[in-house]
Amino acid sequence: MPADEAARLRRELAAFFDPSRWRSPMPGFENSGYALVEQVRAWQPRFVVDVGCGSNPFKGKIGNLIGIDLVNPAADLVCDLLDAPIRPGSVDVVLALGCINFGGQKIIEQQLRHVASWLTPQGRIVMRANPGLPTGPGLEFFPWSEANVDTLGATVGLHRDGPVRYDTYRNPHGEPEPRLVWHYRPGAEAVFR
Numbered sequence: 634m635p636a637d638e639a640a641r642l643r644r645e646l647a648a649f650f651d652p653s654r655w656r657s658p659m660p661g662f663e664n665s666g667y668a669l670v671e672q673v674r675a676w677q678p679r680f681v682v683d684v685g686c687g688s689n690p691f692k693g694k695i696g697n698l699i700g701i702d703l704v705n706p707a708a709d710l711v712c713d714l715l716d717a718p719i720r721p722g723s724v725d726v727v728l729a730l731g732c733i734n735f736g737g738q739k740i741i742e743q744q745l746r747h748v749a750s751w752l753t754p755q756g757r758i759v760m761r762a763n764p765g766l767p768t769g770p771g772l773e774f775f776p777w778s779e780a781n782v783d784t785l786g787a788t789v790g791l792h793r794d795g796p797v798r799y800d801t802y803r804n805p806h807g808e809p810e811p812r813l814v815w816h817y818r819p820g821a822e823a824v825f826r
């Protein structure tokens with residue numbers, strides 16, 4: 634992505650997710666909200682990264698977790714995920730809840746490939762995404778869909794683990810909007826015959 638385009642996207646993200654006005658709808662998410670606390674604990678991870686953590690809502694609820702966010706000072710690391718000092722092959726669980734969702738396909742692939750490089754061989758990524766629904770002026774959401782979850786994953790060496798599920802986001806007008814939720818694991822899908 635050209636530098637000026639990347640800088641523009643960062644400015645738009647900083648304005649949209651300005652922590653003085655943006656609030657996480659985390660309590661409303663069925664599969665990708667606080668239900669993840671028990672689920673992630675059961676995996677007994679040694680290291681968890683919540684990327685695009687916003688207000689860092691899982692800090693203190695899930696052990697061994699650090700939150701990274703481009704703009705939110707509640708994060709443990711305030712930086713772009715591409716600049717985060719995470720050792721490749723060191724993370725058991727990445728939570729990417731509404732984070733790898735902005736800009737065009739090139740940046741989505743770059744971010745997904747980067748986050749995948751952090752995973753241990755048994756690691757996993759929990760994804761939540763807006764399927765490209767407009768939220769008003771100022772930010773372009775990448776149109777994730779059931780059709781491109783697997784193809785994009787395969788492009789960066791990930792396969793989907795389990796179904797694509799739907800969570801509900803209530804927009805500022807109180808209307809329900811779908812959010813896609815799925816898990817990725819490293820490598821090609823195992824085929825058992």
Ligand SMILES: C[S@@+](CC[C@H](N)C(=O)[O-])C[C@H]1O[C@@H](n2cnc3c(N)ncnc32)[C@H](O)[C@@H]1O
Nearest residue numbers: 650657685686687702703704713714730731732
């Ligand atoms: C929709 S919010 C979700 C926040 C939180 N995960 C939640 O579910 O409540 C997306 C967050 O991702 C962050 N973000 C977007 N792009 C990022 C990037 N390239 N690097 C780090 N954080 C990013 C934004 O600053 C924002 O706080």
